[in-house]
Amino acid sequence: MKRYSAFAIAREAFRHHSGWERAWRSPAPKSKYDVIIIGAGGHGLATAYYLGKNFGITNVAVIEKGWLGGGNTGRNTTIIRSNYLQDPSAAIYEKSRSLYETLSQDLNYNVMFSPRGVLMLAQTQHEIRGYKRTAHANALQGVPTEWIGPGRVKEICPIIELNGPRYPVLGGLFQERGGTARHDAVAWGYARACSDMGMDIIQQCEVTNIRTSGGKVVGVDTTKGAIECDKLGGIVAGNSSVLADMAGFRLPMESVALQALVSEPIKPAMDIVVMANTVHGYLSQSDKGEMVIGGGTDGYNNYTQRGSFHHIEETVRALIETFPMLSRLKMLRQWGGIVDVTGDRSPMLTKTPIEGMFMNCGWGTGGFKAIPGSGWAMAELMAKGESPLTDEFSMWRFKEGKFIDESVAAGVAH
Numbered sequence: 001m002k003r004y005s006a007f008a009i010a011r012e013a014f015r016h017h018s019g020w021e022r023a024w025r026s027p028a029p030k031s032k033y034d035v036i037i038i039g040a041g042g043h044g045l046a047t048a049y050y051l052g053k054n055f056g057i058t059n060v061a062v063i064e065k066g067w068l069g070g071g072n073t074g075r076n077t078t079i080i081r082s083n084y085l086q087d088p089s090a091a092i093y094e095k096s097r098s099l100y101e102t103l104s105q106d107l108n109y110n111v112m113f114s115p116r117g118v119l120m121l122a123q124t125q126h127e128i129r130g131y132k133r134t135a136h137a138n139a140l141q142g143v144p145t146e147w148i149g150p151g152r153v154k155e156i157c158p159i160i161e162l163n164g165p166r167y168p169v170l171g172g173l174f175q176e177r178g179g180t181a182r183h184d185a186v187a188w189g190y191a192r193a194c195s196d197m198g199m200d201i202i203q204q205c206e207v208t209n210i211r212t213s214g215g216k217v218v219g220v221d222t223t224k225g226a227i228e229c230d231k232l233g234g235i236v237a238g239n240s241s242v243l244a245d246m247a248g249f250r251l252p253m254e255s256v257a258l259q260a261l262v263s264e265p266i267k268p269a270m271d272i273v274v275m276a277n278t279v280h281g282y283l284s285q286s287d288k289g290e291m292v293i294g295g296g297t298d299g300y301n302n303y304t305q306r307g308s309f310h311h312i313e314e315t316v317r318a319l320i321e322t323f324p325m326l327s328r329l330k331m332l333r334q335w336g337g338i339v340d341v342t343g344d345r346s347p348m349l350t351k352t353p354i355e356g357m358f359m360n361c362g363w364g365t366g367g368f369k370a371i372p373g374s375g376w377a378m379a380e381l382m383a384k385g386e387s388p389l390t391d392e393f394s395m396w397r398f399k400e401g402k403f404i405d406e407s408v409a410a411g412v413a414h
């Protein structure tokens with residue numbers, strides 16, 4: 001694979017960009033792989049990448065029913081932060097955030113990581129208590145976050161209205177090194193690096209059945225034929241229950257639509273990410289100038305990838321009362337993705353009742369930020385059978401009552 005560099009861009013400019021290679025190959029599937037990953041979203045591709053990079057396992061196929069990055073990875077609002085309450089969460093999310101810091105260099109692909117700062121507004125006394133508790137927990141975990149008052153909120157985000165019609169802004173939890181990255185680029189960068197290591201990324205290929213023998217996984221049936229494997233990773237977000245059903249077990253998880261929208265582009269107005277969880281909306285400005293707006297999940301389970309209309313109204317209302325200048329903007333696009341939500345709002349990176357089959361799911365509304373860390377940890381779990389980062393995230397914690405309650409950090413916030 002040719003490396004991208006300033007020199008390469010200059011050279012290609014002189015020869016009408018005729019020398020760029022395809023970023024990844026599109027091979028036909030082989031009959032057998034050491035590892036098959038189902039799902040070419042960020043988590044699946046990152047898992048494949050770290051299997052190769054950290055453990056030298058490269059006889060890997062990543063199988064995708066649509067196009068790579070076309071699931072939630074290409075539909076999210078790209079917030080990256082690690083200000084979670086519980087120790088296992090802080091460990092994996094901070095591992096992820098710190099990998100993002102150097103991901104562009106690691107992949108030789110610009111993922112446009114922008115650590116512009118993430119602010120979660122407190123608009124009730126309950127939220128003040130919750131966020132101060134998180135700030136103290138983060139201090140113990142070595143995750144730099146701080147509680148800031150309303151004066152500082154206005155200073156770092158001048159377009160905010162502190163005295164909105166329903167809830168005043170009473171302060172916020174601020175993570176200065178949180179931010180955003182370009183979601184497609186994260187998927188594309190990992191895909192390019194996986195392909196370069198000799199892995200096969202097979203798109204337009206749906207897994208329709210999981211083959212087992214004597215309680216052990218032996219392969220999958222797909223729309224491009226049967227493929228054998230020694231180990232299988234199911235990393236399909238909102239489709240995880242469907243996949244588990246194919247293997248004959250159930251997951252403690254629900255699938256719901258979560259939606260987002262963007263405005264017409266405007267001049268730079270805001271250089272941080274703000275989440276207003278009480279009124280239920282959040283906002284950042286993309287590099288193109290569009291205001292990127294996210295809301296809540298639908299109140300019922302579905303697989304529509306659309307999102308219901310009343311949520312658009314609720315989200316826009318929340319944002320207008322927090323940022324009144326938005327009322328004059330036109331909205332350009334709206335879309336939805338199917339998120340995989342667990343009861344304690346924490347993910348599962350887990351072995352399953354099928355030997356050799358692993359699942360990575362339950363990231364719900366907040367898994368984009370976790371892609372590098374989750375891939376790192378999942379690769380270790382699949383290669384070695386255990387990982388300190390995944391120990392607490394087994395699917396059996398729901399049976400054992402060992403919940404990792406992140407309802408403050410992840411219930412509404414993304």
Ligand SMILES: Cc1cc2nc3c(=O)[nH]c(=O)nc-3n(C[C@H](O)[C@H](O)[C@H](O)COP(=O)(O)OP(=O)(O)OC[C@H]3O[C@@H](n4cnc5c(N)ncnc54)[C@H](O)[C@@H]3O)c2cc1C
Binds near residue numbers: 043080337
């Ligand atoms: C509107 C919205 C906003 C969000 N905002 C944020 C945010 O700001 N910050 C944040 O951290 N997170 C956010 N998220 C959550 C984040 O997008 C997800 O947690 C993350 O992208 C999940 O990545 P993934 O790789 O697990 O899943 P996906 O990217 O969904 O990839 C799974 C892939 O599996 C494929 N697949 C499914 N079934 C099969 C099958 N049978 N065979 C083959 N392939 C299959 C799918 O086609 C899909 O491409 C948001 C999500 C949405 C929808």
